[in-house]
Amino acid sequence: MMFLSKVWIDWNWVKDPYQLHRALWQLFPDSQSDERDFQFRVEDVQRGKGAFALLLSAKQPITAPVAEVIASKLMPQSIPVGARLRFRLRANPIKTIKDDKRLDKKGAPKSVRVPLINEQEQLLWLVRKLAGVAELETALVMPEPALYFHKQDMDGKIQTVCFEGVLKVLDEAALITLLKQGIGPAKAMGCGLLSLAAA
Numbered sequence: 001m002m003f004l005s006k007v008w009i010d011w012n013w014v015k016d017p018y019q020l021h022r023a024l025w026q027l028f029p030d031s032q033s034d035e036r037d038f039q040f041r042v043e044d045v046q047r048g049k050g051a052f053a054l055l056l057s058a059k060q061p062i063t064a065p066v067a068e069v070i071a072s073k074l075m076p077q078s079i080p081v082g083a084r085l086r087f088r089l090r091a092n093p094i095k096t097i098k099d100d101k102r103l104d105k106k107g108a109p110k111s112v113r114v115p116l117i118n119e120q121e122q123l124l125w126l127v128r129k130l131a132g133v134a135e136l137e138t139a140l141v142m143p144e145p146a147l148y149f150h151k152q153d154m155d156g157k158i159q160t161v162c163f164e165g166v167l168k169v170l171d172e173a174a175l176i177t178l179l180k181q182g183i184g185p186a187k188a189m190g191c192g193l194l195s196l197a198a199a
Helices: 017-025 119-130 172-181
Strands: 003-010 038-046 050-057 067-074 084-091 094-103 109-115 134-143 147-151 154-158 161-169 194-198
Touching: 003 017, 017 038, 017 050, 017 147, 084 119, 094 119, 119 134, 119 161, 172 194
Parallel strands: none
Antiparallel strands: 003 050, 003 067, 038 050, 084 161, 084 194, 094 109, 134 161, 147 154
């Protein structure tokens, strides 16, 4: 069971992506676990006021002082194989490389994540993530400004892109799992939510 909700977040919690994530946690006051079971994507930021976000969650969200649930509905429980669907995904396409300048405790090069900048590489990344689950029929890659955040005395930056297009479902169960888990890294920063609609 999954709920798709439209949420309004107060401006004081929108200015930093990490704080926005903390605000959304407050919509699930009965959550007994530290494991996040929701994905989100900021859709519209109104400077000085707040932001609208799309939220996909295992539990139904409840309005909190920092964020209001505007609308919430149950997602369909089945998505037939062969269905053609429009999709939207904000993602952080990355690859992992060995950095010879940074060594681990054993003296070996550390593995580090680097963003994929080339559009063709970004599309191939998405094809790999959807392999066996869905086939891309069309896909646009829209560059976005870098996201800057502050978390526990550390400043960070991620490079996001927005994918939009049409896909065809190959494996219903795998697609449902992918919707629940999200796609790629930086989910706490609003990446990974795959939204679907009739084509």
